């Protein structure tokens with residue numbers, strides 16, 4: 001069949017999803033990126049992957065506009081005056097979001113949302129504010145039909161943050177994802193506990209280690225899409241990944257893998273990423289034409305290239321198969337994994353990345369969480385589902401060790417027993433311990449919750465069921481979530497609690 | 499050296515007190531409540547040997563005159579506790595406070611404290627005192643989960659080391675109490691309520707609710723009369739009876755319905771228990 005006609009006649013896609021797919025198919029008919037033979041080999045071996053980012057980049061993968069600046073100045077291009085009250089603010093944001101591009105076609109970052117809203121709440125009662133915020137949140141959920149969309153809360157407690165958390169519990173929306181930036185020295189227990197409590201009803205918000213992430217860039221950071229820690233006023237040009245198990249499969253020995261194959265493949269990936277970035281910056285015209293740049297909401301100096309890695313667990317297990325040692329369970333396996341991470345990290349710290357001023361001319365590492373087509377490849381540096389460590393503390397110690405080298409996003413997901421709802425302070429204690437040890441990001445959901453976290457984004461179990469029954473569903477990410485949930489047996493994730 | 503029989507140590511407990519805690523369950527109880535969920539913790543093993551031959555994993559053996567248990571071989575099938583004629587368990591380790599703390603320490607920095615429970619942990623006051631002293635040195639708070647039959651006013655050192663007591667107030671009327679627990683009297687429990695409340699060490703009161711068996715209404719009002727204005731601060735857990743794990747005459751008794759639990763909650767609220775919850 002003709003792929004274009006397939007899309008046009010699909011019974012599983014909404015109109016909007018068809019347009020996106022058609023655009024993607026059109027983009028892939030051109031080949032503007034020079035790809036050397038060696039790089040092709042790594043692509044063909046499934047060792048490197050462009051994550052379906054398209055063959056001719058014409059917008060950065062993730063954009064993190066400086067929304068504070070927008071609220072202060074308004075926008076000439078959009079003919080918006082600086083908002084004077086909550087209605088105007090929410091309306092202005094709704095308009096701007098529509099014009100923030102990304103790889104998904106939807107905005108992946110909505111701002112430090114509580115901070116944006118807080119100054120406009122003074123004159124409103126809780127009930128009045130909630131009515132407006134409810135409409136706003138539902139607008140986002142129903143129009144940004146892709147869960148790779150993120151809003152941030154905290155680390156300071158705000159009334160806006162509290163109202164949003166209360167509403168999220170009630171609304172059970174999949175979009176946006178929320179992250180609570182958490183720092184025990186800034187965030188009061190009560191606010192953090194409200195966050196955790198809420199997450200045990202609607203899988204939102206996740207918590208990020210603010211102390212660690214605040215050090216990442218010279219500017220403020222935000223969390224976008226599926227746990228990407230990126231500079232505000234910029235974002236990520238691209239995310240390409242090294243699929244470690246694919247590379248391990250073509251290795252002739254562990255030694256050859258470590259000292260020949262891995263450095264060679266990283267070099268190929270680095271060059272490929274530079275090609276993508278160069279085309280985007282030099283040829284696509286994005287930075288010359290976007291009003292976001294002209295109005296100072298983003299600046300090319302604030303963009304980075306993210307070098308993703310995934311499947312560290314399976315890679316280690318493949319290389320260790322003769323010894324029967326397993327990632328997460330055996331010291332030898334973890335030491336090997338550590339060595340692999342060190343090689344990758346050393347590569348990133350010396351390979352020259354183009355146009356990456358904020359990252360000092362380097363690529364930044366990201367624990368890529370996986371694609372719908374990944375089979376038997378565990379997200380980033382996570383321990384595979386079904387092989388989790390019995391004791392959650394051991395699990396988190398392991399995470400802390402392997403989160404260390406990864407600067408632009410790396411996290412864990414834990415389903416909890418329903419009883420956790422009665423004692424969020426207990427879960428907060430666990431978060432505090434994990435963050436003290438250096439774990440960077442953690443999220444929870446309740447074992448029977450309709451909303452579940454797939455690899456980082458949220459999908460409803462009820463929607464996945466519809467999709468499996470060949471029905472049209474609102475959220476595009478359900479298409480990715482359903483196969484991922486099945487392939488990776490996510491229903492078997494170890495439920496924590498006593 | 500002080501030792502106590504340890505039934506188990508749970509690294510992560512969401513239910514035994516505020517925050518995340520490691521719970522230590524001691525073996526042996528001076529009561530035998532009809533609704534007990536883990537009756538195998540009530541008695542201390544007398545090494546009769548009856549359970550040994552039935553162990554499918556070869557985890558039990560007789561060494562000298564004593565039954566010993568190999569925790570690494572055990573498959574947790576519960577066969578041994580099912581055949582034990584005395585409500586004991588061979589799966590118990592006699593441990594020093596130091597040895598117990600070594601296991602607790604692995605859970606730092608994820609926990610804020612420990613809770614000792616049972617069985618009835620206050621049957622080993624010196625052991626828990628020594629354990630608490632070590633835990634305090636490491637910055638952990640210590641809670642006691644007790645049936646209240648030990649007079650806490652007699653153990654000032656232990657009380658000083660402990661952040662508080664979670665008290666299981668089983669019944670109010672003495673005859674009801676005797677029938678339920680096989681214990682002689684609940685007068686010490688009532689004395690403890692007063693004492694702990696006066697010295698601000700009453701962390702929580704707990705009632706397992708079984709209509710017809712437990713006079714929960716009287717317990718709620720009895721507690722409120724004794725502790726007075728502190729009702730506002732003390733957590734009250736109204737536990738819905740569940741027959742899971744129960745052996746004996748209540749093993750087929752159904753759980754009370756939600757309407758009954760709501761009535762109790764309402765009563766508690768009316769009497770000023772702001773922190774009453776149904777669990």
Ligand code: SF4
Nearest residue numbers: 543544547549582588
């Ligand atoms: S556990 Fe029970 S059956 Fe086994 S030796 Fe001890 S008392 Fe006897």
Ligand code: SF4
Nearest residue numbers: 553572573575576578
């Ligand atoms: S539970 Fe008891 S009977 Fe079963 S394996 Fe363990 S020691 Fe043996």
